[in-house]
Amino acid sequence: MEWLKVKLRDIVKIKGGGTPRRENPEFYNGNIPWATIKDLSDKIYLSDTQEHINEEAIKLSASNLIPAGNIILATRMGLGKVVINTVDVAINQDLKALFCSQVIYPNYLLYYLKSISNSIERQGVGVTVKGITVKQVENWDIPLPPLSEQKRIVEILDRADELRKQRGEADALSERILPALFIKMFGDPANWDIEQTEPLGKLVNIQSGGTPSKKNPDYWDGDIPWVSAKDMKRDIIYDSIDHITDLAIQETNVKYVEAGSILIVVRGMILAHTIPIALAGTRLTINQDMKALTPNCNKINSTYLHATLKALSKFILSQVGTAGHGTRKFDTEYLLKLPIFIPSQESLKKFDAVSLELQKILSGITQARDKLENLFQILLYRAFSGDLTAKWREAHMTELLQEMEHQTKALNLQPTLF
Incomplete structure (x- = not known):
């Protein structure tokens, strides 16, 4: 069984954002998180932002309030960065919100977009600041397994990401x-x-x-x-x-x-x-x-x-x-x-000796981190090639075929295979 292939525009709705006027400081004196590219990181979830605005700022600007549980994608600067907001957030014009339809889990799409982050970055156009258009985003090809298989993929990648998170906390201490x-x-x-x-x-x-x-x-x-x-x-x-x-x-x-x-x-x-x-x-x-x-x-x-x-x-x-x-x-x-x-030269020599021993320890920590990151990248590749869940798919073939038929009808698509 092969997965469906769809255009992103077939499975999401896209909404942009804006920046309230900086000339009005009252706009930035609220409790509504307002996300910009500086709030997006390698993490999966976005729970707060560096700046906050009020309701009046949203009403009088192009910024939009995005309900929790949707995908926030960078389309100008920081290309390839993508998160899911765990709280309601407003966004600026450098970000786009992707609202998933019933045929795809947000977390599945998020992981897929992370797996192609380098490709997204290469699509950027601009001399000083590179960006991508909504049309480009809409035309991305998305592999679409049945929902139960999407859920299985997310479960595996979530576990791997939790290990990365724990490793990151250890790295922060070593830094x-x-x-x-x-x-x-x-x-x-x-x-x-x-x-x-x-x-x-x-x-x-x-x-x-x-x-x-x-x-x-x-x-x-x-x-x-x-x-x-x-x-x-x-x-x-x-x-x-x-x-x-x-x-x-x-x-x-x-x-x-x-x-x-x-x-x-x-x-x-x-x-x-x-x-x-x-x-x-x-x-x-x-x-x-x-x-x-x-x-x-x-x-x-x-x-x-x-x-x-x-x-x-x-x-x-x-x-x-x-x-x-x-x-x-x-x-x-x-x-x-x-x-x-x-x-003093004596202090400098002493610091060199202690630093050398420290670097040996930190080198081991770095190697462990790199191995874990490589493993995660391998899992990402295998997840969206279909290899990661191949055996699980064979054991659930009947149910998956029924789900795929429902998907095709919901999307009103011909079953183009990925």
């Missing part, structure tokens, strides 16, 4: 170890004596990144890591989702970043809540939303600088501003002015 160690040895940055610091710009060489033309496939079939914000989820970066070729290095403004450099995201919506900072574990390249910092003196080294910037992350976050199109930006001017505590 705080290095800054805590640094502060124990060198004190809280808020209490540093300014005479014992030097501006970052005097201690490092700074390097920008770039993006080879997506129109030239010869730039994108290589094995050179090309790091962007989506790769900055760990302390040490050895690889990336995207890769470029030697030709891209030769013909564009993209240059190598050497191992040991500190990578920091300086532009993007992720800066609304996080400052991604990592150590380059290998020679790689970066995109234009990032900077690479390399110590140019013996006063500090890469290990120390990495930990320093981690300890300064709250201060850095407070310096983030807003660039064009509403995206967040940390200006290079402020980056180079960051005060860096200059340790």
